[in-house]
Every structure is written in C-alpha cells, then in structure tokens.
Amino acid sequence: MVCPYSWDVPGGVQQHIxxxxxxxxxxxxxxxxxxxxxxxxxxxxxxxxxxxxxxxPYNGSVARLSFGFLSASRVRRWLHQGEFDVLHVHEPGVPSxxxxxxxxxxxxxxxxxxxxxxxxxxxxxxxxVLRTALEKINGRxxxxxxxxTTLVEHMGGDAVVIPNxxxxxxxxxxxxxxxxPGAGGAIGFLGRLDxxxxxxxxxxxxxxxLGPGRPGLRLLVAGRAAxxxxxxYRVPAGLRxxxxxxxxxxxxxxxxxxxxxxxxxxxxxxxxxxxxxTAEAMAAGxxxxxxxIDAFRQVLRGGEAGELFATGDARDLVRVAGRLLDxxxxxxxxxxxxxxxxxxxxxxxxARDVLRVYETVILGRTGVAVQDxxxxx
Amino acid sequence: xxADVILIVAAALFVGVxxxxxxxxxxxxxxxxxxxxxxxxxxxxxxxxxxxxxATSGLLDPATSLLLAGAVHGTRLSVQSEGSGGAFGFxxxxxxSVERPRDLxxxxxxxxxxxxxxxxxxxxxxxxxxxxxxLLAEVEEAAHQVYVARKFYxxxxxxxxxARNRPLARLLHLSGHAKAPEFFEMDDSLIADQPTxxxxxxxxxxSSHD
Numbered sequence: 001m002v003c004p005y006s007w008d009v010p011g012g013v014q015q016h017i018x019x020x021x022x023x024x025x026x027x028x029x030x031x032x033x034x035x036x037x038x039x040x041x042x043x044x045x046x047x048x049x050x051x052x053x054x055x056x057p058y059n060g061s062v063a064r065l066s067f068g069f070l071s072a073s074r075v076r077r078w079l080h081q082g083e084f085d086v087l088h089v090h091e092p093g094v095p096s097x098x099x100x101x102x103x104x105x106x107x108x109x110x111x112x113x114x115x116x117x118x119x120x121x122x123x124x125x126x127x128x129v130l131r132t133a134l135e136k137i138n139g140r141x142x143x144x145x146x147x148x149t150t151l152v153e154h155m156g157g158d159a160v161v162i163p164n165x166x167x168x169x170x171x172x173x174x175x176x177x178x179x180x181p182g183a184g185g186a187i188g189f190l191g192r193l194d195x196x197x198x199x200x201x202x203x204x205x206x207x208x209x210l211g212p213g214r215p216g217l218r219l220l221v222a223g224r225a226a227x228x229x230x231x232x233y234r235v236p237a238g239l240r241x242x243x244x245x246x247x248x249x250x251x252x253x254x255x256x257x258x259x260x261x262x263x264x265x266x267x268x269x270x271x272x273x274x275x276x277x278t279a280e281a282m283a284a285g286x287x288x289x290x291x292x293i294d295a296f297r298q299v300l301r302g303g304e305a306g307e308l309f310a311t312g313d314a315r316d317l318v319r320v321a322g323r324l325l326d327x328x329x330x331x332x333x334x335x336x337x338x339x340x341x342x343x344x345x346x347x348x349x350x351a352r353d354v355l356r357v358y359e360t361v362i363l364g365r366t367g368v369a370v371q372d373x374x375x376x377x
Numbered sequence: 378x379x380a381d382v383i384l385i386v387a388a389a390l391f392v393g394v395x396x397x398x399x400x401x402x403x404x405x406x407x408x409x410x411x412x413x414x415x416x417x418x419x420x421x422x423x424x425x426x427x428x429x430x431x432a433t434s435g436l437l438d439p440a441t442s443l444l445l446a447g448a449v450h451g452t453r454l455s456v457q458s459e460g461s462g463g464a465f466g467f468x469x470x471x472x473x474s475v476e477r478p479r480d481l482x483x484x485x486x487x488x489x490x491x492x493x494x495x496x497x498x499x500x501x502x503x504x505x506x507x508x509x510x511x512l513l514a515e516v517e518e519a520a521h522q523v524y525v526a527r528k529f530y531x532x533x534x535x536x537x538x539x540a541r542n543r544p545l546a547r548l549l550h551l552s553g554h555a556k557a558p559e560f561f562e563m564d565d566s567l568i569a570d571q572p573t574x575x576x577x578x579x580x581x582x583x584s585s586h587d
Contacts, residue, residue, distance in 0.1 A: 056488060056489055056492045057488050067441045067444055068493070069438055072438050095442075100439065122446050126432060126433060128435070129432070129435055
C-alpha cells in the first residue's frame, strides 16, 4: 500500500490506510505500507519510511509530499524487495508517492480516491505526462459518491464505492473525562458547532426544555467553532454552566468523550451520507438518539439500534431523549443493539470488500513488477 | 510699482512653472511605474509558461510535473481574479480551484520550482536528455528576470510614493486621480542562496531625477 502523505501528520487518509492495513493483517495477509515519514518517527512494523516529505505549496496551502527521482527510486526498491501480489495506491492524483508508485510499477494496481476535487484543469494539462502512470490502474475504489464522481471524471472508467470503516475495537473502552457523566445524566454531541446541518441548534433548544426539570443534566459538546462564545450565548443564562464546550479534540479524547456521556445525540438536519460519528458512538456502546434522516435510519437499522426523532423537531427530541434518560434498562438494550449493528461497518468487513477488488485485479496476473520508466534513474 | 508687479508676476510664473514641472514629474513617474508593472507582469507570465513547459515536457517524474503544473495553474487563476489577466487569465466556468492573491500564488510557483530544483542530483538526473539543459536554463533565466523586474518596479514605486507624499504634492493634489503604486512583495529566489546583487550590465537603479 502506498500512502502519499507524511505518516507523522494526523490525517484521514493516513488513518484509513492504518486501519485497513491492520484489518488485513488481522485476516492473515502480508501488508507493507510505504509512506513519507521523518527519520525519527516511530513507525508500526508494517510501515516502510520513504524519507522526509518536503513542504511544498499545493492547492493553496502547504502540504508535505514526496516527489522526485530519489523518492521514485525508493519506491522502486521497495517494490523490488516486496514482491507484492497487488499494489494499492491512495490518492494517485496527489503529486506524491502514490503517483510515483503507479509510474514505476506494473501489474495489478488498485487505487483509492478519498477527496472529491472539483473538475480541475491541472490534471488535464499534465495528463500526457501522467497518463502512462494512471492508465496502469486496474481497480478503482472511491470512499464516497463525490470521490467517485471525481475519479470517473478525471481518469475515466468506473469505480466501486467502499466507504471508510470504523475501527470498532478502538472505541470499545476508554477512561471517561474526570467527573463525567455525573449523577444527573449527560448528553453528548460531536461535530462542528456552527454548521447548521450538524444540528447543534436543535439539541440546544431541546436542552432548554429538558434542563430546568432535570437539575443534574449536562451537555458535553466537542467540535470546532469559529466563535464558541456565540454558541454558548444561545443557551439561557441559567443553563449555561451545564453546557460544556471542549473545542476540537484529539482522536483519543474523542473516544473518551463518548465514554463520558449517557446518551449520544446526532441531531443533523441533512447532508450526511453515512454518519461516521454516529457509527463511532455506537462502537463505544452508546445509546444514540438521532434525527430521522436516511443515513441514520440505515445505520440505526430503522430505530432498532438507536432512537430516531423527527428531523429538526426539538420537542420530539425532548420526548425521546427524556424517556431514554429515565430508562436505564432501555439504554442497556440499545447499547447492546448498537454494538451488534455497528459490527457490519467494522474495518474487518470493509477490508473484505477491498479484498474482493484485489481478487478481481490479480486474476491471471503474476504480481507487481518494477517497470522501466524510459531512461530514468 | 511696476517693478513690484513684474516681480509678483515673475514670482507667480516661477511658482507656476515649478508646480507644473513637479506635477509633470509625478505624472512621468506614474507612467514609468505603470510600464515597470507591465514589464513585471510579462516576466511573471513568461516564467509561468516556461514552468508549464517544464511540467509537461516529460523530462520530470510525474509527481514533480503535477506539482509544478498545479502551481502554474494557481498563478493563472490569481491573474484572473486580479482582473488584469485578459486572455491569459480565462478560466472556464465550473472551475473551482483555490484562488490566491497574485503575490502568494507567484510565491507558490517560486517555492514549487525551488522544491523541484533543489532535489539532490536534480541536474545530473536530467543531463543528457534532449532539450533538458536548454529548458532548465530557460527556467532559471525567466526566474531571474522576475527578480530583476520586481526590484526595478518596487524601486520605482518607492520613488513615486515618495514624490506623491511631499507636502507640496499633497497640498496641491499633484498626483490627480492616479493611485499610489503598491509594492509587489513575493518570494522570488529560485535557489535559496541566490546572490542579491544584480549582475553587471543591467542598469537596475531607476534615476530619481528625470
């Protein structure tokens, strides 16, 4: 597998590769990942460092990427020693290792596209140069419909959509934050605070109604906001000290947040294609109250694995969440149902879908070889 | 009496001539600074097009090619958003790349070129390929021209701003409706240790009197 971004920088693509690689290793496959990384970064045993990534301007910001002949020859050496059955590159449209790997390799190549980029003429302009590399890709995977559109537009052909998985075992256990959830009960929320589609406003309105009757009830809110003060001022003054804003939290703290509350709320009003955050809460064994949008109805199995309330309706949320806060048994029931339901979004299941793509591309082929790139060193 | 009148008329005439000379100088400075800006634009455009030629030449590895092409594209979008792009800055509808101010986009191109050129053995890996040496030399030449043209423009802009800011020029509003020239700041050193002194043979300093 080839990672285009520096392993020591946290990011969605790196996390995807790590989780997929570990799921495949758990299944008994041999996996080697090559990734840019600082020399002193401790790497998991399955990751091979391709040297320091160089910070360069890319798409309006600075990205740390690996490019050039030296990086290409490192990939070539890695391919040579690895004698792989299949090569899986991630984000081949980024000027980094993945593109170089396509360039120097031949044989069964699978590519995964993560980000949807608007139709870009940059790829068009350089297509004559990239074509030799990109045309070698035999299997294409997109992590979302939007990414699939990008892939089809830029590289032609079709792609299967395989969404991100949830590394459910990571969410299972964590130390709650000190003092949480407390005797009066606690409701949790994760997501951008000032993006209206995430629906925090609905939850805050519901809390206004729930709060006065339940003196111990608290709200734990984690996520980024341009102006957190403004968010807090929407809560009546008497309830304000019971709404705790954590700001953006790390991956580990996110899991702790999930273990610090009694009920998780996903009040999104739309725009969610899968609801990864909801699935993560389920993986932590949390009873979930979610709005009745398609994505959540699917993840929660139509209400079997979590409660649904009418989208955008704070009073309905009050009714559903209040009942759940009062009923410990129902919470335990939902917790078990959530854990069972989220299992099918686990990486081990997703990895099987990826394996099926591998199987189709290796049919009748003899593995990945290093290709001559026409006089390049 | 008559001598006084003559003296006053002569003084008025002298002041008038002096003021109009000062106004004329400010006007000439504005025109020169405009021309210097056009020259700077041309060198930037030339650098972009040579960089694009390098990106699409097939001489480089695809990742470096894509990196350079992305930076070139960024400069083109920024020219368009600046409004002075003309045909060069045309971006078809539906294109939604990140637009950056011109100075940042041009600095990005400098950094992308620098990242490409400062790879270990960059030159050695290309030498012997057809047209490689010429193209690399052309990129370096174009980058150097940007450096020269920008310095020339900024020096003139400084002189012009100073002339506009003199008390008399401000009192009598001698610069008219012409806008004060802005300095153009960017990262333009292709190699980290590029000499800051201009090469011999170029007249770099604009004369402050004309």
